[in-house]
Amino acid sequence: MQNKPKKPTPSLKQNHGAHQDPAERRKNFKEVALGFGMEDALTEAARCLGCKNKPCELACPVNVKIPEFIDLLYKEDAGAAATKIFETSLFPAICGRVCPQETYCEAACVLKDKFGPVSIGRLERFTADYARDNGLIKPPDCAPDTGYKVACIGSGPTSLAVAAELRKLGHAVTVFEALHQFGGVLSYGIPPFRLPREVVRFEVETLRRMGVRFLKNVMAGKSITVQELKKDFDIIYIGSGAGLPSPMNTPGEDLVGVYSSNEFLTRVNLMEAFKFPVTDTPYYIGGKVVVVGGGNTAMDSARCAMRLGPDSVTLLYRRTRAEMPARAEEVENAMEEGIKFEFLTAPVELEGDEKGRLKRVKCIRMALGEPDASGRRKPVPQEGSEFYIEASSLVVAIGQSPNPVIQQTTAGLSVNKWGCIIADEATGKTSLDGVYAGGDVVRGGATVLLAMKDGKNAARAIHKALTGK
Amino acid sequence: MNHDIYATEGLYKIVGKTELSAVVSRHVIYAPLIAAKARPGHFVILRAREGGERIPVTLVDWDPEKGTVTIIIQAIGKSTSEMNAFKLGDSFSDVAGPLGTPVEIKNYGTVLGVGGGVGIAELFPIARAFKKAGNRVISVLGARTKDLVILEAEMGVISDKVMVTTDDGSAGKKGLVTDAMKELYAAGEKIDAIFTIGPIMMMKFVGETSRPHGTPTYASLNPIMLDGTGMCGGCRVEVGGKPRFACVDGPMFDAHQTNFDQLIKRTAAYREHEGQAMERYAKTHDCRIGLH
Numbered sequence: 001m002q003n004k005p006k007k008p009t010p011s012l013k014q015n016h017g018a019h020q021d022p023a024e025r026r027k028n029f030k031e032v033a034l035g036f037g038m039e040d041a042l043t044e045a046a047r048c049l050g051c052k053n054k055p056c057e058l059a060c061p062v063n064v065k066i067p068e069f070i071d072l073l074y075k076e077d078a079g080a081a082a083t084k085i086f087e088t089s090l091f092p093a094i095c096g097r098v099c100p101q102e103t104y105c106e107a108a109c110v111l112k113d114k115f116g117p118v119s120i121g122r123l124e125r126f127t128a129d130y131a132r133d134n135g136l137i138k139p140p141d142c143a144p145d146t147g148y149k150v151a152c153i154g155s156g157p158t159s160l161a162v163a164a165e166l167r168k169l170g171h172a173v174t175v176f177e178a179l180h181q182f183g184g185v186l187s188y189g190i191p192p193f194r195l196p197r198e199v200v201r202f203e204v205e206t207l208r209r210m211g212v213r214f215l216k217n218v219m220a221g222k223s224i225t226v227q228e229l230k231k232d233f234d235i236i237y238i239g240s241g242a243g244l245p246s247p248m249n250t251p252g253e254d255l256v257g258v259y260s261s262n263e264f265l266t267r268v269n270l271m272e273a274f275k276f277p278v279t280d281t282p283y284y285i286g287g288k289v290v291v292v293g294g295g296n297t298a299m300d301s302a303r304c305a306m307r308l309g310p311d312s313v314t315l316l317y318r319r320t321r322a323e324m325p326a327r328a329e330e331v332e333n334a335m336e337e338g339i340k341f342e343f344l345t346a347p348v349e350l351e352g353d354e355k356g357r358l359k360r361v362k363c364i365r366m367a368l369g370e371p372d373a374s375g376r377r378k379p380v381p382q383e384g385s386e387f388y389i390e391a392s393s394l395v396v397a398i399g400q401s402p403n404p405v406i407q408q409t410t411a412g413l414s415v416n417k418w419g420c421i422i423a424d425e426a427t428g429k430t431s432l433d434g435v436y437a438g439g440d441v442v443r444g445g446a447t448v449l450l451a452m453k454d455g456k457n458a459a460r461a462i463h464k465a466l467t468g469k
Numbered sequence: 470m471n472h473d474i475y476a477t478e479g480l481y482k483i484v485g486k487t488e489l490s491a492v493v494s495r496h497v498i499y500a501p502l503i504a505a506k507a508r509p510g511h512f513v514i515l516r517a518r519e520g521g522e523r524i525p526v527t528l529v530d531w532d533p534e535k536g537t538v539t540i541i542i543q544a545i546g547k548s549t550s551e552m553n554a555f556k557l558g559d560s561f562s563d564v565a566g567p568l569g570t571p572v573e574i575k576n577y578g579t580v581l582g583v584g585g586g587v588g589i590a591e592l593f594p595i596a597r598a599f600k601k602a603g604n605r606v607i608s609v610l611g612a613r614t615k616d617l618v619i620l621e622a623e624m625g626v627i628s629d630k631v632m633v634t635t636d637d638g639s640a641g642k643k644g645l646v647t648d649a650m651k652e653l654y655a656a657g658e659k660i661d662a663i664f665t666i667g668p669i670m671m672m673k674f675v676g677e678t679s680r681p682h683g684t685p686t687y688a689s690l691n692p693i694m695l696d697g698t699g700m701c702g703g704c705r706v707e708v709g710g711k712p713r714f715a716c717v718d719g720p721m722f723d724a725h726q727t728n729f730d731q732l733i734k735r736t737a738a739y740r741e742h743e744g745q746a747m748e749r750y751a752k753t754h755d756c757r758i759g760l761h
Contacts, residue, residue, distance in 0.1 A: 356734035
């Protein structure tokens with residue numbers, strides 16, 4: 001690059017990266033954040049001070065060697081930069097997109113208050129994409145076969161992390177996926193406009209080339225039990241995620257047009273219903289879509305719905321914008337795309353027509369009271385404030401918990417009162433010998449990055465249990 | 470022969486195919502893990518190809534020795550038509566399972582099986598298991614017309630008594646399966662349990678017919694299903710006033726406790742889409758639906 005700014009030049013304006021125009025992107029499923037070109041990346045990399053005490057790296061759950069990879073990138077060696085990231089993080093193209101950097105590395109950046117933090121997430125994504133697209137990533141070498149066999153249940157981020165680590169150490173790893181595509185929540189949940197599917201496919205393909213065996217269409221706990229798997233594998237790692245939808249328990253929830261966010265997102269993202277009738281799975285949203293919830297899943301649902309071309313998408317949240325658990329960036333994206341937000345509002349009843357189809361939603365206004373167990377102020381219904389909104393479809397996105405099937409069919413596996421498997425945080429060890437667990441099936445609904453971190457920790461513990469090293 | 474149940478190659482290939490009628494085909498598919506783990510009442514989810522929808526079908530038979538499973542498909546829409554157009558040697562892109570909760574097989578005394586249309590095939594492994602468990606098995610097979618009465622000979626082998634009814638009287642007695650049930654009750658037949666698989670309306674009335682007699686009756690519910698793993702809740706049905714997931718808790722539920730009217734409404738959700746898909750498919754394929 002000519003006229004590359006000298007590193008460090010922290011006062012350069014922070015580059016957040018370009019986005020597809022809202023008016024355009026609300027009509028397509030292509031990636032919203034366009035990412036950096038080489039010049040953007042080098043200029044942003046030049047902002048990094050390369051702090052000796054590395055606050056960003058310490059704030060990262062998997063301690064990506066941030067100042068070092070940014071420096072290598074600045075020196076225009078994207079391959080070396082990618083290799084540096086791979087030392088601690090296996091899937092930077094995924095993390096660079098879906099990790100909430102604003103609460104981890106970027107929150108810790110010393111430039112944050114004065115100039116805005118270095119856009120670390122964007123740089124991570126650029127490094128990973130560039131290295132991938134230019135063939136700079138080679139599958140890591142694997143140690144000679146140890147003869148030990150490990151089964152990973154689920155093919156989401158936590159299992160992928162376990163599989164990658166243990167395969168590198170020479171163990172034979174088989175990943176069992178219940179659905180027909182690998183990636184877990186990265187496939188069925190997160191929409192392609194936030195995480196393009198070729199990114200996920202590439203990571204799975206890399207693991208396959210390393211010798212990880214991937215078996216689809218097998219639902220552990222139903223198709224085969226953990227005990228049965230134990231006869232054929234030395235270690236079982238359960239990473240089955242948090243795939244059970246929470247119902248609102250509001251009258252009318254069984255009306256046609258009412259979806260759980262899991263069903264809606266699975267139809268649209270996994271089954272690609274947005275291409276119907278080219279693909280075969282249909283969806284029904286009608287003209288007026290209502291989404292209930294305030295987390296990332298609610299944002300994903302609302303933004304997917306908007307892309308299907310209804311007249312309106314309205315999001316109901318019982319608290320205010322300040323209490324929303326969704327990433328600020330996603331809330332902004334959703335607002336830009338024309339999604340209407342009704343804060344301090346909750347549905348109390350869903351009403352249908354004679355055919356059992358949703359017609360309208362009876363809502364009530366809330367006010368914030370005293371803080372509850374979560375530390376957030378509790379919403380209190382305001383008597384007499386009921387009102388109606390017309391709705392042809394409604395997506396319930398108020399939380400997920402672990403699918404209980406494995407827990408129910410595995411005698412001796414301890415679970416807590418929320419149905420999460422109890423596992424040691426540092427090792428993933430469960431109450432059953434040779435059975436480990438991590439990710440959302442333990443945490444109940446956290447982030448991709450924490451799921452990967454659990455996988456890495458468990459892999460270390462599993463390797464030690466198998467080899468004593 | 471020992472099959473590697475964890476194999477990833479050669480899966481879902483059609484190794485046997487028989488046309489049972491113009492619209493009903495029997496497929497024998499290579500799926501060794503499913504063949505090894507299947508129990509009566511289990512189902513699988515099929516996908517014809519990439520982009521295809523997930524179609525749940527109850528297993529008809531399985532052979533762990535050969536590593537195969539048998540399913541019977543009636544072409545009623547685009548996806549099922551596409552599947553039945555497969556030839557020997559073709560492969561499904563996906564067969565997931567076994568899924569669901571198998572039927573508890575025990576000795577009730579006399580078990581009545583009531584199958585409607587392609588449901589007769591899905592009843593077969595359940596009736597066979599009850600026979601093997603020492604029950605007297607009576608099978609009532611119902612269909613619109615003679616061509617759609619399938620597996621009559623096979624059901625005959627594993628039943629102590631078989632009764633056939635058709636809407637048009639072209640086979641067996643003209644009438645409904647519930648007429649045959651009433652005949653059995655009127656003749657003083659002591660029935661200890663009823664298992665029924667078929668169209669929702671038929672299963673509803675099987676339940677209504679047995680209710681006054683207090684016979685425990687179980688129906689294999691077939692709501693719209695997506696993942697089949699308890700993830701989406703789309704297949705929720707109301708049984709005993711509570712929401713249950715047909716995919717993991719069922720598909721067999723107490724017919725007397727089932728809210729069939731809600732199930733009927735919910736299964737109509739995509740009727741227009743189904744028509745649209747079928748019309749589009751029929752334009753480009755030699756489609757036999759509607760010709761019978």
